[in-house]
Amino acid sequence: MTELARRIEALLFLSPDPLPLVVLCDLAEEPPGPVQRALAELAERHGPEGGLEVAEVAGGFALRTRGDVAEVVDRLRERPPEDRITPAGLETLAVVAYLEPISRPQISRLRGVAADSTVTSLVERGLLEEAGRLPEGGAMRYRTTRLFQERFNLRGSRDLPPLERFELSGPEADRVRRQLVDAGHLAVDADDDGG
């Protein structure tokens, strides 16, 4: 194990937050190349046979416990972490993650239901945070947090599949419309009206 890898391992062990590469370079006083090689060395050292792993998450590198030992490490806690997120919460997180910063009224308009209580509970759980208002005022806007990135194992706030990937394909959208037509919910010629 190289001297640099030893140092980096110690830094990752003590740091309460994931450490970005630039910070690691700064602390270790080494250029990015060797630091990245040291990180790779560490990742190899903390393989699946160990209880820890090196992860690139939430804008930095972290030394964290492996998922399969969650049950035993959670015994250190007084009660297991409240980890469940409601479907409404997940949809709200998805909306904010792709459109941040975004205000509650905007979320509500998009989702078609009031999002206030869902946003409040996500803020309380640290998955969303306030992101300021527009200079001209208006509603508070929200963004996802580093905790959100850690919880969903994202490398950063942009580490999401492109939204286009989730868009309904032409045939799928047509199928939704056709079903609405078949159900008597849409005029047959509605397609020609554009929509």
Next chain:
Amino acid sequence: MTPGGGGMLPPDPMAAPDALQQPMELDLFEGPFDLLLTLVLREEVDLLELPLVEVVTGALGERARERWDTETAGELIVLLAAMAELKARRLVGEPVDEEPDPDALEARERLAARLVAYAPFQRAAGWLADRGRDSAGPRYRRVPVEGAAPPPVPREAPERLREAIRPLMTAPPAPSLSHLTSRRVSLPEALGRLQGALARARSVSFDALTGGAGRLEEAITLMAALELARRGEVTLAQAEPFGDIAIVGRRR
């Protein structure tokens, strides 16, 4: 892909009620309300077998007024009405050819547009649900390092910070007291004034002394006169009630 996002997750009892996500428990179906709607639209749930009364009771509940705000309740009622209409059509068979209501058509067109526009976020929520399940295990050290540098200040233009703090740095203007009449009168001053007047003349008229002064000055002057009378320095004489008072100094 589950249309309702992570529709398989159990509802969180702590979460506030969300009309479209509320759990439905029917013989035929258990899950969030909007998933039921989607399944009905996809014809994966047979509407003819769906007991509408139970759906309505489940969605609106007996205490709908307390549970939902007007807008949400309205939306639920529209959706339930659409389901009822849909079921009626199925039961009756092909509808007779009639002129559709253009308003209803427009509303339905909007509904379709919204479903299509929102679908990516529902699918993204499904992706998040899968991702969240896969990465639920790892735990992080959360212990802050003693003596650690404070977290970096969020990147914000210094000019904006300066603009924001500038109003706090200037002393506010002194509040105007012009609307308050705070006239200070003191008994020793009134005593001095009265004694001065008595030094120049043996008898002083109370009215002359207080002519043009306010009620407060009159009261204080009267107190001063009474004080001098108590000390035996003057005698007071009033010819008639509310009349002038003659303050006569005693020559020693």
